[in-house]
Each structure stands twice: as structure tokens, then as C-alpha cells.
Amino acid sequence: MRLITAVIKPHRIDEVKAALQAFGVHGMTVTEASGYGRQRGHTEVYRGAEYTVDLVPKTRIEILVDDEDSEQLIDVVVKAARTGKIGDGKVWSVPVETAVRVRTGDRGPDAL
Amino acid sequence: MSAADIGFILICAAMVMLMTPGLALFYGGMIRVKSALNMLMMVFIAMGISSVLWVLYGFSIAFGDSFNGEGGGIIGNFDFLGFKDILGLEGSADILTFAVFQLMFAVLTPALIAGALAERVKFSAWAVFVTLWVTLVYFPVAHWVWGDGGWIANLELDGREVIDFAGGTAVHINAGIAALAVVLVIGKRVGFKKDSSMRPHNLPMVLLGASLLWFGWFGFNAGSEGAANGTAALMALNTMVATGTAVLGWLIYERIRYGAYTTLGAASGAIGGLVAITPSGANVNPMGAMAIGLAAGAVCAWAVGLKFKLGFDDSLDVVGVHLVGGIIGTLMVGFLAIDGAAGIAQFALQAGAAAAVLAYSFVVSLLLALLLKHTMGFRADEEAETGGLDQAYHAESGYDFSQAGGGAGHGAVTAPAAAPAPADDKKVDA
Numbered sequence: 001m002r003l004i005t006a007v008i009k010p011h012r013i014d015e016v017k018a019a020l021q022a023f024g025v026h027g028m029t030v031t032e033a034s035g036y037g038r039q040r041g042h043t044e045v046y047r048g049a050e051y052t053v054d055l056v057p058k059t060r061i062e063i064l065v066d067d068e069d070s071e072q073l074i075d076v077v078v079k080a081a082r083t084g085k086i087g088d089g090k091v092w093s094v095p096v097e098t099a100v101r102v103r104t105g106d107r108g109p110d111a112l
Numbered sequence: 113m114s115a116a117d118i119g120f121i122l123i124c125a126a127m128v129m130l131m132t133p134g135l136a137l138f139y140g141g142m143i144r145v146k147s148a149l150n151m152l153m154m155v156f157i158a159m160g161i162s163s164v165l166w167v168l169y170g171f172s173i174a175f176g177d178s179f180n181g182e183g184g185g186i187i188g189n190f191d192f193l194g195f196k197d198i199l200g201l202e203g204s205a206d207i208l209t210f211a212v213f214q215l216m217f218a219v220l221t222p223a224l225i226a227g228a229l230a231e232r233v234k235f236s237a238w239a240v241f242v243t244l245w246v247t248l249v250y251f252p253v254a255h256w257v258w259g260d261g262g263w264i265a266n267l268e269l270d271g272r273e274v275i276d277f278a279g280g281t282a283v284h285i286n287a288g289i290a291a292l293a294v295v296l297v298i299g300k301r302v303g304f305k306k307d308s309s310m311r312p313h314n315l316p317m318v319l320l321g322a323s324l325l326w327f328g329w330f331g332f333n334a335g336s337e338g339a340a341n342g343t344a345a346l347m348a349l350n351t352m353v354a355t356g357t358a359v360l361g362w363l364i365y366e367r368i369r370y371g372a373y374t375t376l377g378a379a380s381g382a383i384g385g386l387v388a389i390t391p392s393g394a395n396v397n398p399m400g401a402m403a404i405g406l407a408a409g410a411v412c413a414w415a416v417g418l419k420f421k422l423g424f425d426d427s428l429d430v431v432g433v434h435l436v437g438g439i440i441g442t443l444m445v446g447f448l449a450i451d452g453a454a455g456i457a458q459f460a461l462q463a464g465a466a467a468a469v470l471a472y473s474f475v476v477s478l479l480l481a482l483l484l485k486h487t488m489g490f491r492a493d494e495e496a497e498t499g500g501l502d503q504a505y506h507a508e509s510g511y512d513f514s515q516a517g518g519g520a521g522h523g524a525v526t527a528p529a530a531a532p533a534p535a536d537d538k539k540v541d542a
Contacts, residue, residue, distance in 0.1 A: 044311065045370045047380060047429060048417045051308045 001096040001109060002070040006061045007033060008081040008089040013059050019080035023073060025063055026112070033060040039087035058089060064099055064112050113206045117339045121209045124335025127328045128216035132159055132223055134324025138379065139227045141317030142428050146500025147231045148313060148510040154226035154238050161242050162219040169193050170218055171211050173251040178261030185261035187252045213335055217254070220332075221283045222246050227428030228291035232301050232497050235505040237490045241294070241480060249290065249476050250282075253469055257282040264465050270457035274465045275449060277347065278336035280391025280442040281469040288435025289470050290477035291426060297481035298490050300425035302497055315375045322379035326355060329386045333393055343394050350393035351386065354405030358385020361409025369413075377413065380433060384412035387437030392445035400448035407444060408437045442466045 008016060013030065020028065034055040041054040065073050070093055077091050101111040113121075136155035143151045162170065172192035178185025191197075195211075198204050222242045229238065256264040257276050264281070267274050276282060303310065312318055333351045337344040362381025363373045388408035389401055396404065416432035419425065426432065443466065446459030484490040491497075496504035503509070 045366075045372055045374060046311055046376050047374075047432075048366075048370065048413070049420065050370075051311050053308065 001099055001112070002065055002067055002093045003096045004061075004063045004065060004070065004073060004077070004091065004093045006063075006077045006081065006089065006091040007035065007058050008061065008077075008091075009083065009087060010057055010059045012081045012083065012088075013061070016061060016077055016080040019076050020063070020073075023076050025065070025073070027063075029062040031060045031062075033058045037087070037090065056087070064096060066109055066112065113209060113339070118205060118209050120340035120344070121213050121335055121338065124331035125209075125213040125216055127331025128213070128220065128335065129159075129328070131216070131325050131328035131332065132156070132219050134321045134328060135220065135223055136321065137317050138321030138325060138383070139230065139428055141314040141319075141321060142227075142312040142376070143230055144309060144311075144500075145313045145510060147502055149506050149508055150235065150501035151226065151230055153235065153506060154229070154233075155223040157235075157239055158219050158223040158226075158242055161239060162222065162246055163215065165243065165246060166211070166215045166218055167195055170246065170251050171195070171214070173247075174218070174254040175210070175214065175259055178255070178259060181261065183261060183266040184263045185255055185259050185266075186263065188255050188259055188261075210338065214254070214258075217279060217283060217332075218246055218250060221250050221279075221287050224284070224287035224430060224434055225291045225294065228295050228426045228430040229298065230301075230427035231501065232427075232492055233298060233490055234488070234492050235501070237484050237488055240488065241484055241490070244480050244483075245290065245477065248480065249286065249473050253282050253286050253473065256468075257465070264468065267461060267465065269461050272453050272458050272461060274461045275395050275445050275453075275458070276391045276442065276465060277394040278333045278390045280387070280438045281465050284387045284390060284434040284438030285442065285466055285469050286473045288431050288433075288438055289474045291430035292424070292435065293474050293477035294481045294490075295424050295426050297478065297485055300423075301427065302494060304425045305420060312376060315379075319375055319379050322382050326382055326386060329355075329390075333390060337394065347394045350396060350398060350401035351389055353398050354389035354393065354401040354408070355382050355385035357402045357405030358382060358388070358409030358412075361385075361406040362413040363409075365410045365413040380416070380429070381409040381413065384408040384433050384437040387434055388441030388444070390441060391438070392441045392448070395445055395449045395451075395453070397450055400445075400450070403448065404441055404444050408440050411440055412436050439466055 006016070035058055036054055036056055039056065041052055041056055044051045044053055061077070063073065074091050074093060082088055098107065099111040100107050132155060136152040139155060140148050140152040169190070172190050173187050176188030176191050179187055179189050198207055201207065222245055225245070226238070256262040259265060264274055301310070330348050330351055334344040334348040337347060359378050359381040362377045362384065366377045367373055385405040385408050388404050392404055393401060412433050415436040416429040418432060419429070442462050443459065446462040447454050449458055481490060492501060492504065
């Protein structure tokens with residue numbers, strides 16, 4: 001099993017969700033995140049004082065998948081999240097040792 | 113007073129009362145999350161303090177007959193202490209109506225100062241400051257300007273009198289310069305000019321607060337006529353015209369200077385316009401009100417940048433908006449006044465009244481702030497300031513962002529125990 005994590009632009013979440021559903025993914029975890037990469041932040045003005053906001057809003061998606069689906073699924077996410085402009089985000093995966101479905105106690109790939 | 117007048121003024125009083133919670137929201141939205149409640153409370157507490165003092169001695173000092181004779185009055189006498197005997201007097205209805213209306217001014221004026229001191233003073237010290245400040249500064253100055261025997265009210269030059277219809281000097285210049293004096297004593301917030309997190313946390317709340325202020329200000333301004341008549345109507349019209357124009361003035365300045373039309377700028381422009389029309393609105397025509405509003409909006413938009421250049425931390429720009437706006441309105445009416453009053457003589461009177469209030473309020477406020485600093489301590493300790501005054505003094509969080517029940521910025525906490533923690537267990541040293 002692998003854990004795929006994607007940090008993307010918040011307004012791409014619906015496209016990514018639709019693409020993952022079409023691919024056959026049954027579940028995911030989505031959280032609001034903030035951060036920056038090459039895009040850096042932006043500037044805001046309050047009563048003439050300029051504030052540099054380093055951390056911009058991002059959406060973080062986490063999906064557990066079987067090993068064989070991993071690379072293909074990453075491609076699906078990248079394709080759906082891409083706008084071609086700076087700040088589109090990152091996708092990465094890491095190996096996962098154990099997964100348990102809380103309700104049934106199923107372990108391993110059965111828990112996905 | 114006729115029944116219509118009494119009815120009108122009582123409604124105006126209730127409208128002015130709403131300005132103080134409006135101010136709390138206006139200020140509170142501009143504060144960081146961790147001290148937002150403290151800001152609301154600093155404003156709100158004035159409702160309690162000034163109401164009590166008003167009955168005990170405030171009304172008497174502000175509007176009793178002058179101690180030192182007609183015409184040169186410094187403070188009122190003590191005939192109205194505790195409102196004794198007023199209920200039995202002939203004409204007590206008029207006195208009570210006037211007293212409740214003016215009480216709202218005594219609540220709002222010290223509360224205005226709170227914005228300059230945001231996020232860094234001890235709540236207990238603030239409460240003591242409000243008590244001393246209204247006693248030694250606001251009540252006397254109100255007597256000077258509006259008392260029958262007050263010395264500013266009786267100034268005369270070339271057949272003209274000082275124009276301060278609803279409080280450009282007594283309220284806004286007074287609070288604005290006091291704010292400057294206090295911030296010079298207490299110093300800057302930790303992170304001033306460096307910390308990019310010092311942004312308003314809730315701009316919709318700021319706009320809501322500004323709108324409540326704007327609404328209540330019709331009562332403040334029109335009600336200052338003390339009667340339901342044409343002057344009150346002119347004042348109400350000019351209040352709207354000047355304020356709307358000031359919103360435009362601020363936004364135009366911002367668009368040229370910073371390339372954006374900000375919500376905070378629109379709300380601030382409204383307050384700047386309201387401040388400037390306060391002394392002047394009953395004595396100018398609507399075109400004059402427009403000129404005052406435009407000047408107030410644009411000049412205040414420029415003035416709020418001064419604190420960064422000069423290095424004083426007037427957190428929410430009480431100086432840049434109330435002091436500067438008050439001066440603009442007080443001086444401009446010298447040249448825009450209707451009925452042939454406009455001119456050098458009127459301007460000189462206006463400048464003189466402004467200078468007197470500036471000097472007195474600055475000196476006494478500075479001394480009060482120094483007194484508090486060297487006795488009970490004015491400034492919150494650094495841990496309370498950086499951790500947030502809401503937790504330190506109020507044992508509360510303004511917002512619960514986390515479904516796990518944690519306070520703002522404090523992460524998840526465990527479920528509350530059956531019995532609340534004893535008070536001495538909490539870090540509340542206010």
C-alpha cells in the first residue's frame with residue numbers, strides 16, 4: 001500500500017475529486033492547509049500598511065491505494081489539479097505498512 | 113422642550129448608545145484573533161464606568177452651573193451630585209432628557225481611545241484610566257464647550273462664537289490627542305512594523321461596526337440640536353453627505369496610492385467623514401459638507417501612515433482618524449460656515465478652541481498614563497501580550513475554530529471537567 005498526498009490549489013478540489021471518483025477511488029481525506037513553494041505569498045494592504053502574506057491557502061488530499069495503482073493515480077491527480085500557472089502544488093507518495101478499517105478490523109489492502 | 117423634542121432626543125440617545133458596541137465591533141475586527149475579545153471589552157466597559165460616574169458626579173461637573181462664574185467656566189458645580197433634587201425640579205423632564213443623551217457621549221469618548229492602546233495594556237489599568245480620564249479630562253472639557261457658562265462656549269471674536277456642534281473638540285480632538293499621549297507612554301506592541309500577522313482578523317465585523325456607528329451618528333449629530341427642527345434635519349442630511357463623500361475620498365486616495373479599493377479603507381473613510389462633520393454639520397450647506405467629507409477621507413487616509421514614519425504605535429489609528437478628522441472639521445467650518453460667519457475671525461476661534469483642548473487633554477492624559485505606569489503598571493506583561501489578552505484577562509477565546517474544542521491558536525484541549533476549575537487556578541491577573 002502507498003499513501004498519496006497532494007497539496008493543490010483549493011479551487012481545483014472539485015476537478016480532482018471527480019477525476020478520482022472516475023478512476024474508482026472510494027475514499028480520501030481532505031484538509032485545509034497553508035504553505036508556499038516557488039509561488040511565495042502575496043501582499044495585502046491595510047490602511048496603507050503593506051503586509052506580506054507568506055503562507056497561501058492550499059488544499060491537502062490524502063489517499064491510501066494499492067501499490068499497483070499508485071503511479072497511475074498520481075497521474076490522475078496531477079492532470080486534474082494542473083492549471084499551468086505557478087502555485088499548482090505537489091503530489092508525492094510514501095509506502096504504508098499497516099491500514100485497519102476501524103468498523104470491521106480488516107487489515108491491509110482489504111481495509112482500503 | 114415639547115413632547116416631540118423629548119421623544120426625538122430620547123430616540124437619539126438610544127441611537128448614540130448603539131455607537132459604543134458598534135465601535136467595539138469596528139475596533140475588534142481590526143485586532144488579531146488572540147486579543148479580539150479584549151478589544152471589545154475595553155470599549156464595552158466604558159458603558160459601565162461612565163454610566164456610574166455620570167450619576168455620581170459626571171453630569172454635575174459637566175453641566176452644572178459654572179463654579180467660577182458665568183462666561184469663564186472651568187467645571188460645573190456640585191448641585192447635581194447623585195442627581196439629587198433633579199426629579200423634583202420644575203423642568204426635570206428637560207434635564208433628564210439632556211442628561212441621558214449626553215451620558216452616551218461620556219461613554220463613547222473614552223472608548224474611542226481604546227483603539228490606540230490595543231493588544232497590550234492591562235485591563236484593570238485601562239478601567240482605572242477611563243475612570244480618571246473622564247473625570248479629569250472629559251467632564252471638564254464638555255463643560256468648557258457645551259456648558260452654559262463654559263469658557264469656550266462663551267468665547268467671542270468679532271461677534272462670532274466657536275462652532276462645535278456635536279463634539280469635534282470635546283469628543284474627537286480630545287480622545288485623539290489623549291490616545292497619542294498614552295501610546296507615547298506605553299510604547300509599541302511587540303512586533304510593531306515587523307510582524308506581518310498584525311492584520312485585521314475580521315473585516316466584515318469592521319464594516320458592520322462602522323455601519324452601526326454611522327447609524328448611531330445620526331442621533332449623535334442631529335440630536336445635538338436638542339430639538340426636532342430644521343437645524344437637526346440639516347445636520348442629518350450633512351451627516352450622510354459628508355460621510356458618503358469621505359468614503360469616496362479615502363478610496364480614491366487608496367486607488368491612486370496603493371492600487372486597491374479596500375474594505376477597511378471604506379469603513380475608515382466613513383468614520384473620518386463622520387468625525388469631521390460632527391463639529392461642522394449644522395453650520396455648512398450640503399456642498400460644504402461634501403468638501404469637508406472629501407478632505408476628511410483623503411487626508412485621514414494619508415494621516416494613518418504617519419505612525420509608521422514617526423514611529424508611534426497608534427494601533428487602530430485613533431490619531432489618524434479622530435484627531436485629524438476632528439481638526440479638519442473644526443477648522444474647515446471656519447471658512448465654510450453659513451449665515452456670513454465664515455472668515456478669519458471664525459477660523460481663529462475654531463483654531464483657538466482646538467488648541468486649548470489639544471493642550472489640556474494631551475498634558476493631563478500624559479500625566480495620567482505616567483501615573484498608572486509607575487503605580488499599578490499600564491502595560492500587560494509580555495507573555496500575556498504575545499499569548500493573547502483574551503486568555504490572560506478574560507479566560508475566554510473569541511472563536512472556536514476546532515471541532516475538538518480548542519481555543520484559537522491553542523490547539524485541542526480535553527473535554528471540560530464536570531466542575532469548572534477554581535478561579536485561582538487560572539492565569540487571570542487583571
